[in-house]
Amino acid sequence: MPAIHDEIEPWLAAAVHDQLSPEEHVTFRAHLATCESCRALHEEELTMSKMIESTLEEAKPDLAFEQRIVSGFRKRLPYRGGLASLLVGLFRLRATQITAAAAVMLTLVQVGKVVTRENAGEREKMQGASELGIRDERDRLLRGPQDSASLANSSKATEGKASSPQSESLADSARTVAEPRTAAAPLKSEAEPLVAREQTEPAESLPAPAPEFAEERPEDGADRMTTMESSVAASIEDAPPPPAADANRKLIRNAQVELEIAKFDEAVQKITSFATGQRGYVATSSSAKQENGKLRGEVVVKVLPDTLDTFLLQLRGLGEVKNQTLGTQDVTKQYFDTDSRLNNARVMEQRLIDILKTKTGKVSDLLEVEKELGRVRQQIEQMQGELKFMDAQVQFATVTISLAEKDMNLPAAFLLKRTAHLALYSTDVEKTFAEVKTVIEGAKAQLSSSTLDRDSTGEATARLVLLIAPEEADTLIVRIKGMGRVQNYTDQTDRVAQGGTGMAENAKVERDKVELSITISRNEEEPALQTTSLRILASAVSDKVARLKENAAGAGAEIRSSSFSRDPDGQEIANLTLRVPLKNYAPLLSSFDQLGKVKDVSVQRADRRGTINEETAPADISIQVYSQPNIVSDETGLFATIRHTLGQGFSALMWSLRMIGVAIAFLAPWVVAIGLIAWVVASISRARAARRAKREVAE
Amino acid sequence: MDSIDREIYQAAIKGDRDAFEMIIRASSRTLFAIAYGVLQDRAEAEDVVQDAFVKAWKSRWRVREPEKFPAWLATIARHRARDVARSRRTAPLGGELDHALDPSIANQHEQERASDVNGRVHAALAALPEAHRVAVTLRYIDALDYATIERTLGLTNGALRGILGRALQTMRRRLQPALASLD
Incomplete structure (x- = not known):
């Protein structure tokens, strides 16, 4: 190895x-x-x-080495203390966490509201509501005395027939109702005049019983005539204790109600039953039938003033209330003024009668007295009539009910209107014109207008407008078409709703007479063999158009139409249509290249039967010469340019600022909310970690 | 590295102090061994470990891959230890100054230490290159297996074996007299 x-x-x-x-x-x-x-x-x-x-x-390190290192580490990198630790401690509590989360959500909502300006509307609404409340309160205060007065009035009205205890109790109730109101009324400045009037009224209303006395004791009349005060004094002595001020109020109540109901007759029946149920009656009733078969009408009902409200409530059950107005007219002063004038007149009448009875003086004087008596009596009658009228009005409240059946506006019928335009080519215009006229005579048609023009060149043009019965229209049109060569024919049918709008399912459809307008001319419009359309982008449009026209004239072209327009932003557009012999077509088209940039060229060739002379066959060219819109306005000069550049730069800057604002408004709440949430979460987790560490150290 | 370790390192990188403290507990001995290998002074080594963890916590976001966290910690500790060693050499203070400036005293001291076996071992260790010394201390102080040492120091298997082989060889030669006397 x-x-x-x-x-x-x-x-x-x-x-x-x-x-x-x-x-x-x-x-x-x-x-x-x-x-x-x-x-x-x-x-x-x-x-x-x-x-x-x-x-x-x-x-080798000792056993406590690791612990030493860890605690050394903690000592050198302590958890954040102070306020932060306090907050962390707080956030350790579940309740604080929930509260914080709720607060964050609330803040989010509030910020969102500020951004969307929703709260502004709400505040307005609230304000509106409070105002409404105030108005309601005011209305109640204002209406209060009147209501009670009307009650009192009604009690007075029924006094004649009804037994007195009942009426007294009614009057009493009216007084008790009225009293707290008068106490409350000074709170509102609006109500004050009313209270004042109430307080002054006893003086006015007291003379009321006077007529009876005058009639009962005519001999006292002269004395009583002296002054108002004396009569007042007398009546205070003689008359039973005067009823409450309110009881003498003369109030005319009326109401207008606009109702939309399903069936007119049913509604009228019900109204009648309601009225009789409320001891009222139907005064007048009228109805009118609309074109579409729906009924519209008006019913005037008289009801007792105190049952007016119940009656109106009943009316609501009939159909949809579109509009309702309630009015009260206080005629107390007027009534008692008339009343006192009537008294005076009666006293006068009595005196005159006395003079006549004694028959002293000259005849002429007596005649004079007779005359005067007649005048006074007339006055008395008139005033009595007025009072009666007012009584009647006060006794009953007038309810004017306007009734309209539902779907009032649905169309009653539809009309099919057919209009046709026919352009005929004829070699002999006059002959064709006459022919058309003869054709009409034999048919169910009617000539509504006809003209025959002859222009300076001797060309005749005839125009006719016919109204044809719908059933014969098609055959007649075909016949007329056969009289010449049809150059153009359009046919249009419209459905016209009558007497309303919308779709009515069972409205009938009628066919109206067919309107046919015919143009007969010799001026033959030979269809172009070739149709070209193109656009030329150029600067200085008007110059270019002038050059184009020159070129066209050189090529033997006929300018059929030309238009020129200029936009506020400086864009110029000229539209031209030319008709040029085909042989000159190509050179003309190539000359356009010098004018500007030729775009969107489209060529359409319409070959047709028959021999076509390629040389002279017409070619139509429609040209649009246009320029780019100016970025800066067409004002020239250095300063204008600078001004506009600055202006545009500034507006661009403002726009971008606005956009940035919008972006911030959208984003800021979220950034804040997310930041807060992140912070809370971090705090909580840190707090937990600290707690765990402490526990470990303790262990 | 198993998945639990990985998760702990990941959490520590993301700022979980608990995880980081776990890592401190688990790796402080290794770092100590490294620091001791560089410095051969317990107190200084402990300070270095302390500093290293603080620095690691502050710059933990630099580590992209949790697998490299232990090696990164080791590097920090080693650098920190080298800094301490350098400052000790360039700016000695007080008694240390005399100690360092007076070679006779130092030699005397060394000889005294060398008189016993421990002193000799220490001297032999001190004579090793730093890289060798660190490998030796990691092996003997923290009793780590080769694989862990390799990972910690960023070495291949062959390299570590070579380093330790040469380190022990050098030490053996230095300690020859002591070994002989023992026999």
Whole structure:
């Protein structure tokens, strides 16, 4: 084994360290058995290894070495202390963790709201709601006294027939209702005038019982005429205790309701039953039938004011309420004014009658008195009428109900409108014109207009507009078509809804008369053999067009149409259509290359029957000459350019700023939220680790 | 390296202190052996191990592959130990200064130590090149098998065997008198 022998040292070391593989071990042993020097070395190596081992035994670290290293490490790299550790400690609590998570979510939502401006709308809504609440409150306060007054009124209205205890109790209830309101009313400035009026009203309303006294004791009339105060004083003495101020209020209540109902008649029936149920009646009723068979109408119902609300509620059951308005008109002052004027007039009447009775004075004076009496009586009647009218109005509330059946706007019918345009070529325009007219005479058709023009070149053109009965339209059109060569024919049918919009399933469809307009001309439009369309990109479009026209004229082309337009951004577009003899087509087309960049060339050739003269057959060319829109406006000059460049640069900058803002608004909440979450998670895990480490140290 | 070790190294790299402390416990003796191999001073070696772990923790993100973590730790420890050795040589202080400057004292000291077997072994060890010494200390202090030493020092099998063979050969020659006297 010379190999082992020559490099015995690694083998010796490995053997001493017991790191030889089993095979190596066998080989090594075999060598030692044969080689004495190596055996000796091995012995030496073993001894030395033991020496080294025992020597280095002292150097081996003690048992606490690892712990020392770890605690040294912890000492040198401590966990963060202070506020951070406090927070970490806090975050160790489950409750804090949950709270933090909730707070993060809330923050996220809030930030999101700020970004989307959602809360602004909400605040407005809230504000609106609170305002509404205030308005409701105000309405309630305002309406309160009126409601009670109406109650009182109704009680007064029924006083005549109903027994008094009932009416008194009603009036009482009205008063009790009214009292707290008046107490509450000064709180709202809006309500104050009303209260004031209520307080002043007794003075006005007190003269009310006066007419009875005037009638009962006409002889006292003269005395009572003197002043208002005296009459008031008298009435206070004589009259039973005046009813509550509210009870004397004259209020006219009315309501307008707009209803959409399924069936008109049914609704009217129901309304009538409701009205009679509420001791009311139907005053007027009207209805009108629409084109599409739907009914629309109006019903005016009179109900007792105190049952008005119930009645309106009942109405709601009938159909969909589209609109409802409730109105109250206070006519108290007007009523009592009229009333007192009536009293005065009656007193006057009585005095005049007295004068007549005594019959003293001249005849002319008596005549005068008669005249005066007549005037006064007329006044009295008028005022009585007014009062009666007001009473009637106050006694009953007026409800105007507008009724409309559903689907009011559905079309009643559809009309099929057919319009046809026919262009005829005829060698003898006048003859064809006459022929068409004769054809019409025999058919169910009617000529609505016809013209025959002759232009300066002697070319005649005839135009006719016909209305043909739908059933005959097709045969007639075919016949007219046969009278010349059809150059163009279009036929269009429209479905027109009548009396509404939308789709009505069972609306009938009618066919209207067919409108046919015919143009007869000799000016034959020979179809082009070749049609070319192309675009030329050029600067200075108008110049180029002028040159193009020159070229075209040189090639014997006819310019059929030309247009020029210029956009605000400086783009110029010119459209030209040319008709050129085919022989000049190619040279003309090649001349376009000098004008600018020719693009989008499309050529269409329409070969047709018959002999075609290739030389003169027309070729149509439609050309669009256009320029690029200016990036900067067409203003020229250095300063304009600088100004526009700066302006555009600035607006671009502003735009990008806005975009950055938008991006930040979108991203920032997420960045913040994710950062927070990451921080919380890190804190928690660190806290856990610290706790575990402490536990280990304790162990 | 088995998967659990791998996971622990991975976690430590990602900043898991617990995992890192586990690694400290597991590999501090190896690092100590390396440091001792370079310095042959227990207190200094322990400091080096301490420093090495702190430095390793701070720059743990440099290690991309967890497999290389032990070798990387060893390198750090070795470099740190060399730094300490260098500073000891270039900036000796106090008593050490006299000790180093006065060769007679040093020689005397050495001779005193050499008088006993331990001293001789230490002297023989000190005479070895650093790489050899480290291999020897890893073997004798940490009692590592060859495979682990290879991994720790980044050596191939043949290289380690050669190193240890030559190291022991050198030491054997140096310790010849002692060995002879023992016999």
